[in-house]
Each structure stands twice: as C-alpha cells, then as structure tokens.
Amino acid sequence: MRQLFTLLALLVTALATPALADPADIQAATRGVVRVVIVGSDGPELLPISHGTGFAIGREQIVTNAHVIRQALEDERLAIGIVPADGENAVYARIVAVSERNDLALLTTTEPLRLAPLTISGNPPTSGTVTAIGYPRNVDLAQGLEFADLFRAQPPVTATGFLSGRRPSREMDTLLHTAPIAAGNSGGPLVDECGRVIGVNSFGAESQGSDAEFFFAVSNRELLPFLRANDVSPQVNAGECRSLAMLDAEDRARRDAAAARAAEAAERDADAIALRTEALRREAGYAVMDSRANGMALAFLALLIGTAAGGVAAWFHVQRAFRKRAAAGVVAVAALVGALVAWFTRPPFTDIEKRVEDALYDEQDGADAGPIAVSGSGGDYVCVLDPERSRVTGAPQADIPLAWSEEGCVNARTQYGLAEETWSRVFVPATEAAVSVNRFDPANRELVMERYLLDREAMTAARAARGSYTAPQCGAGRDAARTLGEAQGAVIAALPASPNERLLYRCSPAQPSGTAE
Template sequence: MGRILAYLAVVTALVTALFAPLVAHADAADIDAAARGVVRVIIIGEDGDGELYPISHGTGFAVSGDTVVTNAHVVRDAVRDSGLQIGIVPNGGGEATYGRLIAASPQNDLALIRITGGNLRLPPLALAGGAPPDSGEVTSVGYPMNVDRAQGLEIGDIFRSQPPVKSRGFISGQRPSRQFDTILHTAPIARGNSGGPLLDTCGRVLGVNSFGADNEGGDAEFFFAVSMRELLPFLRANDVTPRVNERPCRSMADLDAAERERIEREQQAARQDLAQRAEASRAKRERAQLEAEQAVMTEREDRVFLAFVLLLVAFALGQWAIAIYNSEERDETRMRIVAVAAAVAVLAAIAAYLTRPGLDEIDRRVAAAMQEDSEPGSSEEPVTGDLALQCTLLPERSRITSAEAQDLSFDWAEGGCVNERTQYGFFGGTWSRVFVPNSEDAVSVNSFDPDRRIYRVERYLLPRSAMAEAREARGKYKAPVCGAENAASQLGDLQTEVLGQLPRQANERLVYECSERR
C-alpha cells in the first residue's frame, strides 16, 4: 500500500507540473532599466573635525531627472536635525551628491528629495496606472543592509556606487495598514530597502517598499509597499508630474509573436485577394472574349453583305448604262453619270470588303475592355517620393514602459531626408537613424518604411557605462547633411558601430501608422 501511495503521489506531482499554468516572469532587461533610476539615500552627519559619517541609509528612486521618492522614515533623522545632510548615491557609476528634503508625509510614509549638488541626471521610473493588481509577479529593488554586511562592506563603502539588489516575489493582495493603503507581497526586503520601488514585470513602479510583517523575531515572510493610491496624490500635491503608464504589460516576445501572426494574416489575406482578383479577371476576360468575338463576326458579316449589295447595285447601274448606250436616243451625259455611279458602287463594295475587321481585332477589343476600369491613379500601390505625413501610434503593436508616446508628423523626402534637416541612413533595405542623446540614458533607433508608411522607434534603456560607450561610438562620425551625395548609404555604414553595441532586443517599441496630411 505504501508503494502505491508513493506512486500516486509522484504521478500527481507530474500531472500538476505538466498542466499548471505557466508563470510569466519579469524581463531582466526591464528590471535593469528601471534599476538605473534607483539610488541609495544616506543620512550624513559631520563630526567636530569636519569628517562625514553615515547615520542611516535607505533606498529611493527617481520620478524626474532631479527628484527622488523615498520613505518618510528613511529621512526621519534629517527632519528632526537640520544639521544632518541627505546624500544620494546613484546606481551604475556617477558621483554621489546631495539632496534637499522638499516634502515628508509620515501619515503614508512618503518623502520627496530634490537633488541639489553636481550634475547627476537620473532616468525617471514609470509608474503603473490603473487599479492596483491583486496578483502577479513583482520585484523589489534596493540596498538591504544585511547584503552589505554579508559582502563585508565597510561604512565608507556605501558612499560608492553599487548596483542595487533585486528580489522576486508575488503580490499577495491589497490591504490598508498603518492608516495608509499598501500592497502586500512576498518579494523580500530588509532594512535599507525602505523607499525602494516594487516593480511589475515591465519594470513599472507598483508601490514604494516600506516595511515587513513581524514574524516573532524571525525574518519577515510578507512585506508592504505604499500603493499608487498614496504615491500619485502625494507627488501631484508637491507639483511633480510623474510618468504614468496605464497600458497592459506585454513582453517583447509576446509582441513579436503577435507581429508574426499579424504578418501571416496579412499575407494570407493578400493571397486570397490575389486569387479573387485573378478569378475575377479571368471571368471578365472570358466575357470580353465572347462579346468581342460576337461583335467582330457580326461586323465582318455586315461588311460582306454590304459589299454584296453594293455589287448588285453596281451591276444594275451597269445594265442601265448599257441600255442607254444601245437605245436609239443615246444620251451620252446620262450614260456617263450612270457609269460613274456603277464604278463608285464597285469601289465602295471593294472598300467594304477590304475594311471588314480581321480576327486580330478580337484580341485588341479584349485588351481594351480589360483596361476600361483601370483609370490613371486608381492603383492601390502607395505613392512614394516626397511625403507630408501624419503618424498615429498603434498601441496594439507597441510596447511602452517609460517613453512619452504621442502622435507625430514629419515631412519625408525621397532621399531619406526628414523635415529638410535630418538625414536617414539606408542599410540592408531599411531607412533608419540612430539617436544617442546626451540628455537621456537611452538610445533610439528610428526607422521608416515609405512603401508601407510605417514608422518605428526602438528604444534601448542602457546603464551609464553602456551609454558612455554608445556616445563614444557616435562621436566618431558626423552625420551627412540632407541632399549630400550618397548621404543615405554613407550614414547607413557609419551607424553600424553604434548598432553593434546595442543589446539584441530593445526595451521599448513604438509603432506608428502614417498617412498623408491634408
């Protein structure tokens, strides 16, 4: 009996594993992209000799280029003692700098810090809009102290840039706690994680990690994050406009699969349309052939009959002319007139016979009938060349996590010049332009298909080190001006080094459908 029960247990486990629903895991690239805007927040004191030392630290994340959200309890000491300073240590390189507390709300454990020192520019994290989720995978990002201790980091080491720790878990539900709205989850946090973001699978902020459940002195198994219902009103009350993304979270793999299905459907529809057009054309040609044959044969018979009638008239006129000639009272003038009329009738008969339509007239009439419905300019092929375009975002074909996506318009010249100032490169059958801005840690590859009127923006959200390499590669060449000789092919070759440094897959994709402006 024991063996049977053990066998049944194994079978049950296998069946459960085979038929359990697959869990959609977070894309590591999305979490890494969001982690670029996560910082360590340090409360700093100064001794009598002017030496700086850390009092406590937590985590924060950027909601604008110079504004950081954290927990109110992280900056509690700085609120109580104006002599303490707030240090901001960025992730992935960059010098530590100072911040100024501009708002603190102990009622919902939120605080806002404005960066005041240096030229630190942080990539803002996008906030997830809509109703807070009741389930799903989440990731906590921050700087837990127990990890610092396990790594043997000294006190001074926390002033140096370190990558944040990422821990995965699941949402366990929503419940108010400590008089504010929170999200209960299982993505582990510890002291030092406070103020860090709780991210969904697209790297968007679902909440601000705040505290863990007390498990009788042991490690907490459940954790709480301040929800968007608290964070969004807090930011707006302090004149901060965050990036909010309410679109469904879709992986790039799902988007690619949907794109392949869409292309297959379009190709199948095109094949069906082509078959229908071919069948309609064949039926039309058969009708035109029958009608042309009937018309030509009728005309041929009519011309032959006309020639025969004219010959009969000519014969009668000839007999009349002979009768006049043989009469006793010969009228020479009348005889000549009748003879001429007879000759004209003969010539007309010959002309009617010779001008009857030939059999090749059937083919000409069929060709003319097939072209009757094909008027100039009625072709369904898009007209390329210089275009003035209005482009509309296609959300179902796009993946947007943090970008500000708006409809756009531009003028396209046949040689790849946009708005008479930005040259696009042509390489591998694609028109594209690579943008490596100094104001943002993201590389954009914009491409345009003038035949299909599709404009795409692929965005790569890179860490500082990768952005530095991309900027260095971009700095090696100067884009040719619009209209220069071989400008498109030249730029297409120049951009290859930057493109070769990019990851295999973009973080975001914006797809626009364009039409001519009226």
C-alpha cells in the same frame, strides 16, 4: 472560407502570446535606484549609521521611506548620503518633504547626479509578477561588506514575487506581495514587468518560520498625491504593460492577415476578370461573326450585280450598242471588285482576342485615371501615437508635428540618414543614459521611435561611436544622407538586440493654418 480560417488562426496566435516584459526593463529600472545612507562623523572620518533604498523620480529627486531617514530628522548632526548604482561618486541630499502617515519622504541631491528617473504606473496591476529592487542588508552581510563599502557604487538586488492586491494598513493604502525584501530594502521601488513603479517597499509581515512571508509597499494612491503636493510631476504611464515579443507577434499576424485579405481580393479580382473576359469574348465573337456575315452577304450581292451587269454588257455587245456595253462592263467590273474587297476584308476570327484585349485595356485605363500620389514626397504632418502598436514604458508625447522634405530633413533642422532605403536618425544625448533611434517611412507615413536604456559602460561605447562622425546639416543632399546612414550603423550595431520602448506614430497631413479641425 480558407482565408477566414487563416485569419482566425492568426488572431488566436496573437492573443495567445503572453504579455511578458523583457528582463532588460527591470535592469533599466535599477539604474535609477540608489542606496540611502545615514552618515555620522567622528572628526574627519565618516561613519555609516544605517541605510535603506530610494529611487529617482527626477534627475536629482529621490523618493524613500520616512523611517529610512528618521534618524537624520531627529539628529541634525547626521547627514544623508546618496550612493548611485552606477559609477558616480556619492553625494549628500537634503530633505524636501516627509509624510509620517504613509511613510514617504522626498529628497533632493545637493550636487548633480543625473539619475535616470523611474516611471510611475498610472494604472498598476492588481495581480501578477512584481519585482522589488533595493539593497537588502543581509546580502551585504553575506558578501562580507563593511559599512565603509556602502559608499561604493553597487548594483541593487532584484527579487521577484507575486502581487496579492491592495490592502489598506496603518492608515495608508498598501500593496501586499511576495517579492522578498529585508532590512535595507525599505524605500526601494516595487515595479511591474515593464519596470514601472507600482509602490514603495516599506515593511514585511512577521513570520514564525513556517508561515508564508508577505511584504507591504506603499501604493501609488499614496505616492502620487504626495509628489504632487510637493510640486513634483513624475513620469506617469497608464498604458498596458506589453512585451516587444507580443507586439512583434501582433504585427506578424496583422501582416499575414493583410496578405490573406490581399490574396482573397486578388482571387476575387481574378474571378471577376475571368467573367468579364468571357463576357467580352462573347460580345466580340458576336460582333466578328456579324461582320463576317455582313461581308459575305455584301460580297454575294456584289457578285450578283457584277454577273447581271456582265450579262447586260454581253447583250449590248450583240446589239452593237457599244456605249451601253462599256457602261455595263464598268458596272460589272466594279461589282466584281467590290465583291472581292467585301470577301477579303471580313474580320478574321483572331480579331476576337484583340478586341477583348483592347476592351480590357480601355476599362483599366479609365479606372486608373486621376491624380497619382508620389510615394515618399515631402510635406507637413501631424504624427499621432498608435498605442495598439507601441510599447510604452515612459510618458511619451502623444502628438508630434513633423515637416518632412524629400531629402530627409525633419522640421528644417534635423537631417536623417539613409541606409538600405530606410530613413533614420540616432540620438545619443550627453546627459541621459538612453539612446534613441528614430525611423520615418514617408511612403506609409509612419514614425517609429525606439529607446534603449543603457548602463554606463554601454552608454560610453555609444557616445564614442557617435563621436566618430558629424551629422550633416539639412540640405546637404542624398549623398550626405547616405554617408550619415552608413556612419550611424556603428552606433546601432553596439545597441542591444531589442529596445526598451517602441513608439509607433501614424502621420497624416497637417491642416493648413486657420482650418477648423
């Protein structure tokens, strides 16, 4: 009963943990938000005409509002400039598609920017906290920025509010929310607590000063068909927005519940062993007592025979029948010796505990018989995403084939490092602003992939740390794996405390070729 209350308390604790996202998710989403500037010219001088916001749904593809680029549509002398949030020079963009009905436009840059694409929510919330990301003009004015400053990379502004649900308007499906936006925010993303796009900010409700202000975003019901109609396949994630804190609390509750079950099972086993020991002790006691009684009876019988044989030998001695006296004497001596042997070979009472121990050992030895699984051995696996234990913000691969060797080689091409008896590999790509840390536990057959979405400064530091060592080829041995594990520590130490995404895969042996599933 005590264990049951413990499990219930752990479950209540896990369910009570709020599903809030880390602020780092919103910060990570800002990396893919850009300023969209309508540019004119006066001779060699460029003149910003107006600006709005856009966001990346591919490395070079950008979504914004149709009304943001309307001037460029109407006047071919005007160009569209794209200013990223982080560090790169501004580039021009060309128009791929425009939908005036739902105020959407798709652009592509004329030069590579390697933007960080935002993930589209496939199951957007109908209420809760939302964040608008963009470049409101009133903030620019408050900072005293000139139009020329619009070509300089600056982080976008984030504003938080509440989602009031869907509200069809202007012949399109929109979301009504209270995250403040202003002129310049148009075309920017409205994101959930995990930084996933749930709409494209478009316009606000007119306010008479004292009225509450509401704003509208074009919903994903409009955005996704628009993108697919233009052969764009964005990252879409329909999973629940869950925080790492929530996952960690659930994992702790799961471990504590498992420990409580193990303790309860151990207690049951201890009780069962105690009962079995008592039964074996009774059986051994009866057997020893029977053996002792039989020994005593045999000794008494042999003593009687020896006494009688001795009497017969004495009588033959009187009768001077010496041969018969000798035979009777031999019988008497043998009987007396047998009586002594029977008496002194009776099992002692201490044999009871020895017999109990031997019986328990034989029973345990029989229960343990069978093949022994070798922990950490290599093999071919199929790793399947466990959504209940994962925090998914992007569009991950559901199933991953993994061939593991005892020396830490994956798929015969990627060597993992070994540090503190944990196998891991750090990936620092040159073209993506994200660091991945993969860990594989061969004993429990679990693959954990954590992704850190970093700004340019943090990414530069991670690349510098990664450039300080060379990963060994597969087959270099455990010493090389330990050297790699130690070297990777410098990259891991430079990462934030928590990742933006954690994917946990449970791996099972792959079926041989030709085997039906």
